[in-house]
Amino acid sequence: GESVGLHLPTLSVQEGDNSIINCAYSNSASDYFIWYKQESGKGPQFIIDIRSNMDKRQGQRVTVLLNKTVKHLSLQIAATQPGDSAVYFCAEGTGLQGAQKLVFGQGTRLTINP
Amino acid sequence: GAVVSQHPSRVICKSGTSVKIECRSLDFQATTMFWYRQFPKQSLMLMATSNEGSKATYEQGVEKDKFLINHASLTLSTLTVTSAHPEDSSFYICSAVTGGQYGYTFGSGTRLTVV
Numbered sequence: 001g002e003s004v005g006l007h008l009p010t011l012s013v014q015e016g017d018n019s020i021i022n023c024a025y026s027n028s029a030s031d032y033f034i035w036y037k038q039e040s041g042k043g044p045q046f047i048i049d050i051r052s053n054m055d056k057r058q059g060q061r062v063t064v065l066l067n068k069t070v071k072h073l074s075l076q077i078a079a080t081q082p083g084d085s086a087v088y089f090c091a092e093g094t095g096l097q098g099a100q101k102l103v104f105g106q107g108t109r110l111t112i113n114p
Numbered sequence: 115g116a117v118v119s120q121h122p123s124r125v126i127c128k129s130g131t132s133v134k135i136e137c138r139s140l141d142f143q144a145t146t147m148f149w150y151r152q153f154p155k156q157s158l159m160l161m162a163t164s165n166e167g168s169k170a171t172y173e174q175g176v177e178k179d180k181f182l183i184n185h186a187s188l189t190l191s192t193l194t195v196t197s198a199h200p201e202d203s204s205f206y207i208c209s210a211v212t213g214g215q216y217g218y219t220f221g222s223g224t225r226l227t228v229v
Binding site: 032034036041042043044045046049089093101102103104105106107 | 120220222225
């Protein structure tokens with residue numbers, strides 16, 4: 001079946017460095033992608049999203065890159081801070097924004113070293 | 115921004131009993147809500163799609179008679195775990211379709227422990 005997966009289950013970075021979290025997806029019909037941050041015991045928190053008609057989108061300290069050719073999505077976090085420690089999930093949706101269900105990837109735990 | 119409130123945040127119940135979890139959209143109307151289950155150190159797995167005024171759509175492998183979903187109003191969806199067993203212990207999360215900038219807003223989750 002269709003799935004969304006991640007290359008790295010864990011990632012440790014030094015405080016202040018940039019982090020890159022990767023995600024592979026297999027549903028070529030997906031046209032909407034979202035990155036979520038989840039802290040322990042809490043629900044997912046929206047970080048940034050991107051539509052399939054774009055290949056890059058920037059937010060505050062975060063950038064999402066989409067490569068449709070190889071079905072790859074990445075999240076870049078600039079100047080990583082201790083508060084960025086969490087599990088990060090990519091999710092993909094099909095159809096109009098908000099109209100379709102999301103499929104989540106496995107998740108990557110990001111740990112920030114002081 | 116859009117807020118989804120989920121209650122309770124934690125619940126412990128005895129095996130064989132039923133537990134109801136509520137998901138409310140506080141400042142918007144949600145015709146569609148989703149229910150997810152998350153086991154420790156795993157991803158969110160979609161259980162069902164809840165549509166206001168109609169029957170929920172369950173994902174393959176999810177027992178509709180065990181996980182009862184009711185979406186009776188535009189601001190409330192409930193998930194009832196019936197005849198709970200220890201293997202139903204999990205983190206249950208709802209989300210609502212908001213559209214706009216965030217598309218989907220998630221509740222804070224409910225930790226269910228069945229003893």
